Amino acid sequence: MLISRELAIAVLLLLGVSFVVFVVLYVSPGNPFEKLIAEQMTEGGVGQSAQIPASWYSQYLSWLRNILQGNFGNSTRTGLPVLTQVIRVGMNTLYLTIGSLLLTLLIAVPIAIISARRGLTPTSWSLTIFTYVVSALPVFWLGYIVIYISIHQFGKFPLAFGSSAQTWSWFYFMLPVIVLGISNGTISEVVRFLREEMSRVFSEDYIVTARAKGASIWKHAFKEGFLIPVTEIVAAKIPFILGGAVVVEQVFNWPGMGRMAWQAAQDRDYPLIMGITLMAAILVRMGSLFQRVVLIIVNPRASKD
Numbered sequence: 001m002l003i004s005r006e007l008a009i010a011v012l013l014l015l016g017v018s019f020v021v022f023v024v025l026y027v028s029p030g031n032p033f034e035k036l037i038a039e040q041m042t043e044g045g046v047g048q049s050a051q052i053p054a055s056w057y058s059q060y061l062s063w064l065r066n067i068l069q070g071n072f073g074n075s076t077r078t079g080l081p082v083l084t085q086v087i088r089v090g091m092n093t094l095y096l097t098i099g100s101l102l103l104t105l106l107i108a109v110p111i112a113i114i115s116a117r118r119g120l121t122p123t124s125w126s127l128t129i130f131t132y133v134v135s136a137l138p139v140f141w142l143g144y145i146v147i148y149i150s151i152h153q154f155g156k157f158p159l160a161f162g163s164s165a166q167t168w169s170w171f172y173f174m175l176p177v178i179v180l181g182i183s184n185g186t187i188s189e190v191v192r193f194l195r196e197e198m199s200r201v202f203s204e205d206y207i208v209t210a211r212a213k214g215a216s217i218w219k220h221a222f223k224e225g226f227l228i229p230v231t232e233i234v235a236a237k238i239p240f241i242l243g244g245a246v247v248v249e250q251v252f253n254w255p256g257m258g259r260m261a262w263q264a265a266q267d268r269d270y271p272l273i274m275g276i277t278l279m280a281a282i283l284v285r286m287g288s289l290f291q292r293v294v295l296i297i298v299n300p301r302a303s304k305d
Contacts, residue, residue: 006292010285017281018067018274019060025270026056063274073271077264082275085260090279093256096176096248097241097283101234103181107131108190109230115191116198128191135188139244142183143251146175176252184244186237193233194226201225223298235291239284 066073072082111131115124201207201221211217246258253259257276264272 006289010282010289013285014278014281015064018064018278021274021277022060022063023056025273026059067278072275075264075269075272077267077269077272082271085272086257086275086279089255089257089260089276090283092254093242093245093249093258094283095173096180096245096254096256097238099173099177100181100184100241100245103177104184104186104190105230105234107182108187109194112191112194112198115195116202128188131188131191134182135185137183139179139183139247140251143176143179143248146179147251150175172252176248176254179252180241180244180248184237184241186233186241189237190230190233194229197229198225228295228298231291231294235287238287242280242283 070083072086074080075082075085078085108131111124111127115128118124198221201224202217207217207221210219242258245256246262248254249256249259250262257279261273261276263269264276
């Protein structure tokens, strides 16, 4: 089964990511994982006097065994459980990522449809150039421009996320979403990929036949020409959007994984870094699994591949 295979790949991916990051941090000055293992032992009820494994692979296996038991340890900076903090900020990053993806699709999909249906016209050409221009805008530059406009035009400083000013809570939420949705570099690629796929499907014999019979071509072309390409490009771009979210969270003081990871790196908070790494890998793999599920729904025979 395709889903079973994807789940197995997801497990191997998480193991590989955790191993690579563990080794990279292990060779950092100060042998930080002695402290990480000690934190896990303390949280798990093991006494401080318990012997910490000496070799790096023994330390990794000890850390992995605790992870499988749900024990991610405590943050060395705050002393709070890593799992609780990562889930909390992970939800904030998920809101930001999903919101920016929806905005990207709201902009890119109509342009792709117009370009695929009308071909190369002044309108479609202008819209395509527009998508390439906005995709080239640096995330941090657009973020600071938006902050400048919000201060001088609205008199609001959009860095007060979580403040008591509930009237403007939507304002603080939408600005980072808009910045990431426009300047994540995905709009132009969605337009190009979706336009090519829709143009290919529109030229298929069954679509030409449906058009000749006066039937709705969207009813026949929706799955192959729209749904599958959109899920494919979205799943492929999730890692890049998460990378852009790191910058956006810093610019707008957004309490997400990117901002926490940056702070954890500054504080050498290794338990938190490992937890955030695993959460980011899970989010990326969830996008791929979503694409596979849609593929199976559209074409059930794909589950037998």
